[in-house]
Amino acid sequence: MKRILNLKINGKNYEILSSDNRTLLEVLREDLNLTGTKWGCDTGECGACVVLIDGIPQLSCLTLAVFCEGKEITTVEGIPEKEMEEIEKILTEEGAVQCGFCTPGMVIMMKYLKDCGFNNSLDIKEELSGNFCRCTGYKKILDACIKILNKHAK
Amino acid sequence: MQNNKKFKTVGIKKERIDAPSKIRGFAKYTDDFYFPDMLYGKLKRSPYAHAIIESIDCSKALEIEGVRAVITGKDLPIKYGILPVTQDETALAIDKVRYVGEPVVAICADTEEIAEKALDFVEIKYKELDKVLSIEEAFEKKHVRVHESEKFEGNAHRVISLEFGDTETAFKECDYVREDIFFYSGSTHLSMETHSVVAYFDGKRLTVYASHQAPYYLHLILSKALEIEQRNIKIIIPYVGGGFGGKLDPFPEIVCASKLSMIAKKPVKITLEREEVFYNHRGRHPVLTWVKTGLKNGKIRAMHFKSFLDGGAYGSFGVACAYYQGALQPVTYKIPDYKVQTVRFYTNKPPCGPKRGHGTPQPRFALECHLDKIAEDLNIDPVDLRLKNLTEPYSVTCNYLKITTNGLKECIEKVINESKFKEKFRKLPYGEGVGFAVSSYLSGAALPIYWGETPHSEVIIKADRSGVISVYSGHTEIGQGSDTVLSYIVAETLGIEPEEIALVLRDTDSVPPDLGSYSSRVTMMMGNAAYEAAMKLKRALSEAVSEILEESEENLIFKEGKIISKNNPEKFVSLKDAIKKAEEKFGALSFSGSYKPAPILGKYKGAGVGPSPAYSFTACVVQVKVDTESGFIKPIKVWIAHDIGKCINRKNVEGQIEGSVYMALGEALMEKSDYTKEGFLKNPSFLDYKTLSMKDMPEIDVYVIETYEEKGPFGAKEVGQGPLLPVIPALCNAVYDAIGIRFDEIPITPDKVLEAIERDKKRVGPDKIIDFKFPEPIKVEPPKEDFLQNKL
Numbered sequence: 009m010k011r012i013l014n015l016k017i018n019g020k021n022y023e024i025l026s027s028d029n030r031t032l033l034e035v036l037r038e039d040l041n042l043t044g045t046k047w048g049c050d051t052g053e054c055g056a057c058v059v060l061i062d063g064i065p066q067l068s069c070l071t072l073a074v075f076c077e078g079k080e081i082t083t084v085e086g087i088p089e090k091e092m093e094e095i096e097k098i099l100t101e102e103g104a105v106q107c108g109f110c111t112p113g114m115v116i117m118m119k120y121l122k123d124c125g126f127n128n129s130l131d132i133k134e135e136l137s138g139n140f141c142r143c144t145g146y147k148k149i150l151d152a153c154i155k156i157l158n159k160h161a162k
Numbered sequence: 163m164q165n166n167k168k169f170k171t172v173g174i175k176k177e178r179i180d181a182p183s184k185i186r187g188f189a190k191y192t193d194d195f196y197f198p199d200m201l202y203g204k205l206k207r208s209p210y211a212h213a214i215i216e217s218i219d220c221s222k223a224l225e226i227e228g229v230r231a232v233i234t235g236k237d238l239p240i241k242y243g244i245l246p247v248t249q250d251e252t253a254l255a256i257d258k259v260r261y262v263g264e265p266v267v268a269i270c271a272d273t274e275e276i277a278e279k280a281l282d283f284v285e286i287k288y289k290e291l292d293k294v295l296s297i298e299e300a301f302e303k304k305h306v307r308v309h310e311s312e313k314f315e316g317n318a319h320r321v322i323s324l325e326f327g328d329t330e331t332a333f334k335e336c337d338y339v340r341e342d343i344f345f346y347s348g349s350t351h352l353s354m355e356t357h358s359v360v361a362y363f364d365g366k367r368l369t370v371y372a373s374h375q376a377p378y379y380l381h382l383i384l385s386k387a388l389e390i391e392q393r394n395i396k397i398i399i400p401y402v403g404g405g406f407g408g409k410l411d412p413f414p415e416i417v418c419a420s421k422l423s424m425i426a427k428k429p430v431k432i433t434l435e436r437e438e439v440f441y442n443h444r445g446r447h448p449v450l451t452w453v454k455t456g457l458k459n460g461k462i463r464a465m466h467f468k469s470f471l472d473g474g475a476y477g478s479f480g481v482a483c484a485y486y487q488g489a490l491q492p493v494t495y496k497i498p499d500y501k502v503q504t505v506r507f508y509t510n511k512p513p514c515g516p517k518r519g520h521g522t523p524q525p526r527f528a529l530e531c532h533l534d535k536i537a538e539d540l541n542i543d544p545v546d547l548r549l550k551n552l553t554e555p556y557s558v559t560c561n562y563l564k565i566t567t568n569g570l571k572e573c574i575e576k577v578i579n580e581s582k583f584k585e586k587f588r589k590l591p592y593g594e595g596v597g598f599a600v601s602s603y604l605s606g607a608a609l610p611i612y613w614g615e616t617p618h619s620e621v622i623i624k625a626d627r628s629g630v631i632s633v634y635s636g637h638t639e640i641g642q643g644s645d646t647v648l649s650y651i652v653a654e655t656l657g658i659e660p661e662e663i664a665l666v667l668r669d670t671d672s673v674p675p676d677l678g679s680y681s682s683r684v685t686m687m688m689g690n691a692a693y694e695a696a697m698k699l700k701r702a703l704s705e706a707v708s709e710i711l712e713e714s715e716e717n718l719i720f721k722e723g724k725i726i727s728k729n730n731p732e733k734f735v736s737l738k739d740a741i742k743k744a745e746e747k748f749g750a751l752s753f754s755g756s757y758k759p760a761p762i763l764g765k766y767k768g769a770g771v772g773p774s775p776a777y778s779f780t781a782c783v784v785q786v787k788v789d790t791e792s793g794f795i796k797p798i799k800v801w802i803a804h805d806i807g808k809c810i811n812r813k814n815v816e817g818q819i820e821g822s823v824y825m826a827l828g829e830a831l832m833e834k835s836d837y838t839k840e841g842f843l844k845n846p847s848f849l850d851y852k853t854l855s856m857k858d859m860p861e862i863d864v865y866v867i868e869t870y871e872e873k874g875p876f877g878a879k880e881v882g883q884g885p886l887l888p889v890i891p892a893l894c895n896a897v898y899d900a901i902g903i904r905f906d907e908i909p910i911t912p913d914k915v916l917e918a919i920e921r922d923k924k925r926v927g928p929d930k931i932i933d934f935k936f937p938e939p940i941k942v943e944p945p946k947e948d949f950l951q952n953k954l
């Protein structure tokens with residue numbers, strides 16, 4: 009069954025004709041060409057597809073698009089420019105990007121952690137351990153994340 | 163010499179050129195391309211490890227609305243393979259299947275859903291055959307023939323038997339001889355991006371977007387498999403989301419998407435599901451290794467390796483992997499007399515092939531653990547044993563490999579001092595330990611896969627009156643940072659910023675050939691070609707500017723987008739004006755650079771595997787803590803020093819080393835392709851195929867040793883693969899130091915540790931090799947002392 013979905017993505021309202029069984033990831037990539045969100049497994053195991061739904065990181069490959077009506081969705085393309093500039097600068101300087109396939113998911117997580125506000129009880133490794141990276145050995149990703157969070161320590 | 167100069171970009175700047183677009187999600191990977199009217203393809207795979215295909219009925223699938231084309235093996239009958247010597251694959255199985263997951267039918271339809279549903283309506287009748295799933299079975303079950311046509315018995319695919327010098331006599335001269343047996347389990351690449359392809363045939367020409375590491379080989383093989391002339395094929399490689407060797411073969415989905423598009427006359431996309439990537443595989447071969455070393459007065463006198471490879475169902479790069487089992491040991495250590503015997507078997511599992519380190523991690527693991535035992539037997543320090551036997555810079559090995567710069571001694575000193583190895587070795591409390599190992603690797607294979615005299619890398623540079631400088635290259639960016647290397651080299655040469663260069667990349671219609679991202683070749687080969695091209699442009703600009711400024715060409719400096727008189731900094735021309743002037747003078751400004759390695763030195767059969775323009779060297783110390791209650795091994799810290807020649811981008815070099823450490827620890831501790839008795843892969847998912855997460859990673863101290871290799875661009879050598887090699891044996895040696903148990907088999911999973919402790923075992927690992935009769939070795943006389951002087 010297809011019907012019209014009303015989705016708010018990156019501050020923009022979309023009307024999308026879609027069947028009920030489609031995931032948010034499919035709608036983002038296939039219908040809206042928002043291909044920054046990556047497809048790594050489709051089973052909730054890799055974190056490449058993480059987006060923010062009402063500010064909370066969610067796996068878009070496991071989220072049905074219909075459940076996102078009335079919610080605010082933020083993908084990597086929708087991170088406000090000022091914040092993105094800072095994230096881009098730090099990740100680039102730290103050398104936290106190699107093939108880049110895990111990067112949008114990592115960026116979303118970093119934005120989330122930053123929004124939560126850094127405090128010492130936060131276990132960054134734990135928070136990021138659902139995001140796989142096969143290239144970097146994680147060190148530079150962790151360094152970059154710590155640097156971003158330190159800038160926003162509350 | 164390039165290396166004495168003060169650089170502005172090379173080794174100084176940190177930023178990767180491709181990072182911003184990847185961070186912002188703009189960077190396009192193959193699956194990110196959607197075309198109007200695009201169809202989706204799916205593959206139906208074999209549920210049997212070995213079976214005759216009795217019949218295939220696709221009629222019901224074809225009736226489904228939205229299905230546009232269905233193909234079987236009969237539609238693609240021509241055999242192909244990445245190596246000219248093993249043309250044993252077809253995209254879809256014909257007559258029989260050889261592993262669980264082998265593609266048999268391909269379908270394309272209007273949507274993925276329809277294609278998927280249509281697969282269920284394909285009826286295939288199989289007759290199961292007996293199968294072989296291990297080295298032992300392949301050898302013993304002689305009635306099973308994975309490939310009927312193979313000339314060797316017992317499913318042997320390739321047999322190698324080589325002897326440099328006279329090992330029999332040499333072993334007799336030794337005052338100490340030791341033999342050991344090791345087993346290295348197979349593992350897989352697991353790139354984050356799954357394989358993806360979009361193919362479009364417009365009636366005459368075929369355009370293929372693919373996540374692939376070597377577009378020019380793909381070009382060649384697609385032409386063969388599809389019977390289209392190469393000039394009618396265009397390949398575009400977008401960013402690749404990780405490769406590690408897993409995207410080098412001409413994979414079935416690429417051939418199938420192309421064929422389906424030729425029939426349906428529409429673009430066809432196939433993106434593999436995560437599980438399917440495990441069937442594409444071409445990952446690390448499981449290898450059983452026997453090694454015997456003889457020493458005289460603490461120096462290696464003779465060495466003998468026997469290796470048995472579990473190759474999976476097809477050839478892939480297997481012959482090269484087999485040769486690499488023996489090729490690089492003499493690059494690390496002086497081995498006067500050396501014998502190498504290797505056999506690769508076909509088995510009914512997904513094909514093995516090249517994974518980071520190619521065929522060298524298995525013998526490296528064996529050798530470095532073996533040397534640790536030798537040092538203990540002889541009661542000498544394991545570091546001293548290494549130091550006493552290292553090869554010299556600018557020397558030639560017994561198997562005719564020419565070593566140029568060699569910073570291994572410095573690497574060793576660095577990690578030993580920094581880790582305080584000598585204070586810890588055999589002195590830490592029970593459960594804690596340190597281990598040490600070293601290695602060497604190639605900076606690009608000196609021979610291409612398809613032999614010939616054409617360059618391995620070509621780069622074109624173009625400048626015009628607009629001021630735009632464009633660089634055209636066919637190398638692939640799989641995450642290793644070669645786009646950055648390319649732009650840094652050109653930027654340094656022309657005195658501009660890397661971001662100012664327009665890169666035109668990876669479209670076989672537009673750019674000149676580059677053999678691809680494998681064998682750690684790109685910095686060396688593409689880098690040299692880029693340097694040559696940029697220097698030609700620089701010379702043309704110098705000539706033009708010297709007229710304007712009335713200054714000799716030698717007195718011009720290229721700096722900050724200007725060309726400046728050395729004598730009078732007030733006198734300068736902007737690069738844009740200089741380009742305009744040169745264009746007026748010479749016409750179109752387009753220059754090319756090419757790179758081809760020097761001819762190899764060895765003349766024997768097999769001499770083609772191992773030679774490289776230069777070798778990288780690595781030394782590593784690993785410290786571990788073993789929880790004897792749970793059997794869990796925790797790597798605490800890794801110290802690793804790598805002779806890179808010269809860093810082009812330091813952050814990137816460190817990143818390659820850290821990524822190698824991560825992958826190596828995974829292979830040592832948990833990564834394993836695990837099959838059931840029926841030949842089913844037990845763990846084809848991120849969840850079940852265990853790897854280290856961020857939480858599991860130890861602290862890593864990286865030391866970059868610069869030896870300024872004159873063959874490399876600005877002195878650079880490789881870093882993408884070499885640093886993986888010593889980490890695995892260093893970890894095993896550390897575990898021994900911690901709990902006194904030798905693990906001669908990896909991965910060292912907690913259950914193995916617990917069992918060993920409970921049963922009070924001193925060693926875990928295979929205790930016998932198979933009784934394979936190798937043919938008499940090809941005898942090769944090692945080079946004489948003065949060989950290099952006579953030769954070069």
Ligand code: FES
Nearest residue numbers: 048049054055069
């Ligand atoms: S694609 Fe969603 S977790 Fe992997």
Ligand code: FES
Nearest residue numbers: 107110141142143
């Ligand atoms: S950078 Fe390649 S997966 Fe993280």
